Amino acid sequence: MEKQGITLIYGEDEWVKNEALKAIKAKTVDESDLMNYSYFEGKDIEVANIIDIGETMPFFAEQKLIVVKNSGYFKVGKKDDTQKLLDWLKVKPEYSLIVFVEQDVDKRNSLYKYIQKDFTAIEGNTPNDEALVKIIGNACKERGLNIDSGLIKYLAMNLPKQVSHILVELDKLASYVGDGKVTREAIDNVCIFSLEQRVFELLKAVSQNQTQMALGIYNKLIESKESPIGVLVLIGRQYRQLLQVKYLQRNNANPKSIGQTLGIPYYVAQDLCMQAQRFTFKNLQDILELCLESDEAIKTGKMEQVKCVEFLIIKCITLNHQ
DSSP, rough: OOOOOOOESSSSSSHHHHHHHHHHHHHSTTTOOTTTTTEEESSSSOOHHHHHHSOOSSSSSOOOOEEEEEEESTTOOOOOOOOOHHHHTTTOOOTTEEEEEEEEEOTTTTHHHHHHHHHHEEEEOOOHHHHHHHHHHHHHHHHBOOOOHHHHHHHHHHHHHHHHHHHHHHHHEEEHHTSOOOOOOHHHHHHHOOOOHHHHHHHHHHTTTTTHHHHHHHHHHHHHHHHHHHHHHHHHHHHHHHHHHHHHHHHTHHHHHHHHHTOOOHHHHHHHHHHTTOOOOHHHHHHHHHHHHHHHHHHOOOOHHHHHHHHHHHHHHHHHHH
């Protein structure tokens, strides 16, 4: 049976971690209880201070809650402090509840192993696509947004996967539409999409021979201070993915199985399948060669970065006409 009293919350998504911490507070001691709630943050935390607080009896309560955030105790470099803290955790009073909230952990760390084995370790990483759609749907209801389910999926597909960023974008969207209905045009006007998705839309325009649209998307990326080299890397990655899709299609794979093979959502696989049909194998191989040539031209200083990637986009469209 899992023991109570020590919890580790770790991972990359701050919103997910904060929600887990809020749930613990709701069941135990809220931060408004100044006598029984203590908070430590940063790599300069003294273990002795945590222990002193932990050994002090709660004030007119059965429990006290100690939150320790971004301490660094779960990574290399603090061996003595980690051991001192671990020794205390093994004998700490039952009335002291302690929650560690960390960005990164080393799973070989003795403190991590102790908590993971006998207590509670919560990995707060980015929700999967299905969970993200539910989170966005609930957040839209909370903001009173009149939005169709298809547009909720559109938001989940296009926005960066950090929930905290998504909620900021929904706040902007709510201010923009007011009491009106959310449209795709409103989303496109207000929300900042992830770089990966914007490059995806750029290459969709390329596959449809829409030169003006493709260059328009690229110019907006440059205006928003995106790195041309970063854009080039994503262009190369997506064309390699299109080539993979084309090979899988040749073996009669459907979008669902292609998505599972490549580890991508079904709706992304559908789009890639449609794009792949607009290219021949030779087109894709030639474009990947152009990506390598562009990378070399930038690295050797033969061509300025912004113009080099712009020229690559034009050549990709020209190849697609052949």
